Amino acid sequence: MKTRIAAALIAATALAAPAMAQRAPATVAIVINTDRIYRDCNACRTAQTQLQSQVTALRTRQQTLEGQLRPEGQAIQTAVNALAGKQPDAALQNRVKAFQQKQDQANQELQRGQQNIQSIQANVVRQINERLQPVINQVMTQKGANLAVDEGSTLAHSQATDATNDVLAALNTALPAVSLTPLPQQAQPQQQTPQGR
Template identity: 50%
Template structure:
């Protein structure tokens, strides 16, 4: 029995898995970046923001240009329908109403297409900036000796010495001298084929 216990006590350490020594984690050397500052101060970003604002203003102008005559025509048609006193409109009035509804629908579709294009353009601009920022973050971190970079908005408080926003802006100005503000056309949606 003694031999069996002794054998069991010797075999137990061999049967248990060994725990490897954990590698020490280096201390965090943090840098912070203000992405709002980066996106408003980079040269290409300023130009792109102005171009996008211009697109939005053009959209708003077109919206107003379409809405004004439609409102006038709609009021005129409503007055004609009200004048009937509940009677059925004649064929000419029905045709005017149908034409008005078609104009409304066409205007809405035009504005929707333009709005979608503006959204695609905004996303395209953001993608171009985002594609360049990753490598710039790495370069700035390496140059400044940081091993962690966080957005200033996700911190409670930071010292100004940790802010590398100007370095990121400078890197972005070099890496992205210009931004395309017109996204490629959206892929055409396939039309269902009849059988």
């Protein structure tokens, strides 16, 4: 009896295995060079040019601030060195404090500028990604593919599977431009203060 049940289970398993294997469709893959997409899409190139001008402006501002602060810092250092280890008077101490405040303000300004540029870059990438995935799905459907792979993840592929030009053309249509604004700030929940009775 046990032998018949075991034989029946083995036979059922043997019949089910080919049926399961037939259910999975054959893989039809397309390959996409996403580095090229992010570099060459029309909106990407425009954004890169505009971001580069903001980076250049921030560098220029940094050089200007350094040029303004350097002579004052050197003058203060000369005055401190002239004391030969003696305690600086109140006027020199005030100059040092005022200079440090100017340095702090300059550093904060530059840091805000850098954070702003990084936020704009992140927002540009977010906008591209929002449009890129539907475009890839569209190209997959057009080509009858059920798998899309980034070119950087492949060891080798034939040129016939490369769909980068199709994705690039579709993305240029779907995303003619991007907004060069910082990422939207998440709404901060307002803390509720307990009301007095």
